[in-house]
Amino acid sequence: MAQLSDITNAVIRTEIEEFIDDPAEIERNVELFAKASAQMQEIAAALLEGDNDTVDQLTRIALDEGIEALEIMDDGLIAGMGIVGIKFRDGFIFVPEVLVCARAMKAGMAHIEPILAASGAEPAGTVIMGTVKGDLHDIGKNLCIMMLRGGGFIVIDLGVDTSPEEFLEAVAEHDAHVIGMSALLTTTMPNMAKTVEAFKDAGLREKVRFMVGGAPVTPEFAEDVGADGYGKDAMAAVELATKLAIEVRA
Amino acid sequence: MTTEDIPRLSGEWMTPRRRFISALFGGRVDKIPAMTLSSVATLEGMEIADADFPEAHLDAEKMARLAATAHENLGLDTVMPVFHSQLEADALDADTWWGEKDNWPATKGHVLDDPDSFKIPPDYLERRSFKAVLGAIKLLRKRYPDVGIVGKVYGPWSVGFHLVGIENWLMGTITEPDKIRRYLEVLLPASMMSAHAQFEAGADAVMWADHANRELCSPETYRDFLLEMHQGVTEEMGGPSILHCCGETTDRIDYFAEAGWDCFHFESQVDPVKAKEIVRDRMSLFGNINNPTILFSGTYDDTYKACMEVLEAGIQGVAPEGSVPLGVKMEVLQALSDSARDYSNANRPDGRLVTFNPTK
Numbered sequence: 001m002a003q004l005s006d007i008t009n010a011v012i013r014t015e016i017e018e019f020i021d022d023p024a025e026i027e028r029n030v031e032l033f034a035k036a037s038a039q040m041q042e043i044a045a046a047l048l049e050g051d052n053d054t055v056d057q058l059t060r061i062a063l064d065e066g067i068e069a070l071e072i073m074d075d076g077l078i079a080g081m082g083i084v085g086i087k088f089r090d091g092f093i094f095v096p097e098v099l100v101c102a103r104a105m106k107a108g109m110a111h112i113e114p115i116l117a118a119s120g121a122e123p124a125g126t127v128i129m130g131t132v133k134g135d136l137h138d139i140g141k142n143l144c145i146m147m148l149r150g151g152g153f154i155v156i157d158l159g160v161d162t163s164p165e166e167f168l169e170a171v172a173e174h175d176a177h178v179i180g181m182s183a184l185l186t187t188t189m190p191n192m193a194k195t196v197e198a199f200k201d202a203g204l205r206e207k208v209r210f211m212v213g214g215a216p217v218t219p220e221f222a223e224d225v226g227a228d229g230y231g232k233d234a235m236a237a238v239e240l241a242t243k244l245a246i247e248v249r250a
Numbered sequence: 251m252t253t254e255d256i257p258r259l260s261g262e263w264m265t266p267r268r269r270f271i272s273a274l275f276g277g278r279v280d281k282i283p284a285m286t287l288s289s290v291a292t293l294e295g296m297e298i299a300d301a302d303f304p305e306a307h308l309d310a311e312k313m314a315r316l317a318a319t320a321h322e323n324l325g326l327d328t329v330m331p332v333f334h335s336q337l338e339a340d341a342l343d344a345d346t347w348w349g350e351k352d353n354w355p356a357t358k359g360h361v362l363d364d365p366d367s368f369k370i371p372p373d374y375l376e377r378r379s380f381k382a383v384l385g386a387i388k389l390l391r392k393r394y395p396d397v398g399i400v401g402k403v404y405g406p407w408s409v410g411f412h413l414v415g416i417e418n419w420l421m422g423t424i425t426e427p428d429k430i431r432r433y434l435e436v437l438l439p440a441s442m443m444s445a446h447a448q449f450e451a452g453a454d455a456v457m458w459a460d461h462a463n464r465e466l467c468s469p470e471t472y473r474d475f476l477l478e479m480h481q482g483v484t485e486e487m488g489g490p491s492i493l494h495c496c497g498e499t500t501d502r503i504d505y506f507a508e509a510g511w512d513c514f515h516f517e518s519q520v521d522p523v524k525a526k527e528i529v530r531d532r533m534s535l536f537g538n539i540n541n542p543t544i545l546f547s548g549t550y551d552d553t554y555k556a557c558m559e560v561l562e563a564g565i566q567g568v569a570p571e572g573s574v575p576l577g578v579k580m581e582v583l584q585a586l587s588d589s590a591r592d593y594s595n596a597n598r599p600d601g602r603l604v605t606f607n608p609t610k
Contacts (some may be wrong), residue, residue: 094467134349134353134356161356186546216541
């Protein structure tokens with residue numbers, strides 16, 4: 001079993017020591033970073049510090065040195081973002097800090113994504129994402145999209161103010177089976193139900209799975225509107241999308 | 251005439267306006283007020299008032315008629331004509347989409363990237379959004395002298411979301427904090443002008459919304475960026491002030507009380523008992539009936555029960571947590587005033603004044 005001292009990067013060690021309480025999560029992260037190269041740890045550390053320029057630079061260097069894009073994504077970017085997610089979930093950091101780290105992840109993913117897309121690797125699934133009709137807030141949705149792409153999904157981003165018809169068209173066009181709907185306003189949340197209804201009316205409800213999220217959304221509300229799952233944050237969205245994608249294929 | 255001949259005040263003897271203002275300051279009331287502090291405009295209300303969205307946002311007469319349904323049809327002690335959140339931003343040249351009958355207005359594009367390039371237009375208070383709101387407040391004052399009128403102002407933090415973009419703004423608190431402080435400084439006068447104009451038009455109180463809730467930032471962010479500024483706002487606003495902040499705010503309510511707000515309008519994520527423990531008598535609390543699961547998806551009975559639980563916590567007034575979804579049924583909203591009436595009738599030991607929180 002790996003030890004904390006096996007992690008060479010001091011920033012990562014401190015992050016694990018100071019911000020992760022759950023023994024299972026400590027063990028998982030120690031294992032993950034202990035097996036990651038010093039270079040990958042450095043990328044993760046820069047991401048945790050929200051240093052997008054350094055992440056951009058280190059990612060380019062690593063790719064130039066012949067390191068696999070997948071390794072950089074998994075052991076550097078996603079591993080770093082995993083700690084960010086834990087810190088956010090446990091209230092150590094808030095949305096502004098997450099956004100700064102996400103900007104750093106984006107800087108790295110800008111180099112990784114084209115390589116992965118060209119590699120022809122089988123995606124985990126296709127997810128249609130959109131903020132519901134009447135709502136123009138997209139921070140949470142965008143964080144979910146970034147993590148979903150990191151999780152191997154093809155994500156079609158319909159943006160904000162998305163009507164039920166736009167969700168229907170996107171599902172048909174991209175042959176997608178998982179739909180993610182986001183809302184920040186309690187006044188627009190009911191539009192989630194309208195989208196689910198539109199799929200029922202079109203006779204497509206059984207062919208897709210809906211996941212919903214957003215600050216005021218609750219698991220109870222998700223059930224009320226007929227969604228198949230609720231994701232509290234971006235990390236939960238990836239887990240949920242994975243589960244729903246498997247379920248809908250079965 | 252002897253003392254015995256003088257009729258004794260009993261039951262509901264205060265006007266809704268007097269009751270609302272007294273409750274706002276934590277004072278004596280004959281009945282705990284049931285209120286709207288944001289919007290209770292609904293599709294049903296639009297039919298009744300013959301005043302639909304989006305026209306009701308920019309037409310003073312329609313806005314006043316739709317706002318009046320809160321009192322006329324729901325029996326609430328207040329009316330609130332500012333249904334949307336675009337008042338200041340639109341008059342500051344934001345790209346506003348005024349929505350549809352069943353959809354709310356929103357700001358589409360962001361127009362500001364340098365605080366030093368910002369100027370309040372000379373005709374700011376004469377622009378379309380202000381014309382409608384100030385006109386509606388004047389009409390409501392004339393038509394309802396005894397009903398509480400609540401105005402609404404977006405503070406510079408929330409106006410900044412509209413003009414600069416929420417993502418840029420929140421990230422800026424970490425990457426460019428001085429720039430965000432400068433934005434707050436230059437935007438503040440626009441919000442203050444809005445508050446003063448609404449008081450002058452006849453509002454009894456102004457609800458000031460600056461969304462610095464837990465879903466968006468830390469309590470320290472509120473302390474470091476807004477607390478001192480809000481202390482200045484509450485000193486200079488020129489009338490009763492109600493702070494509104496969406497979402498979970500328990501960890502910063504103490505700061506809100508320190509800022510000097512007369513009242514805090516809070517949302518359903520906050521436990522009213524805990525909120526009361528934190529603020530004690532430093533400010534009043536109005537709230538916090540949940541929109542999506544109670545008012546929208548629930549029944550009259552669900553709402554009545556939720557109101558009773560909030561009233562039991564000893565807060566000064568019951569209201570929806572924020573602007574209600576347009577599809578909420580008026581029959582469900584009726585539970586707000588019914589529960590306040592029944593609770594007050596059961597807790598008026600001298601027949602004249604309600605005893606707050608009798609069991610705690």
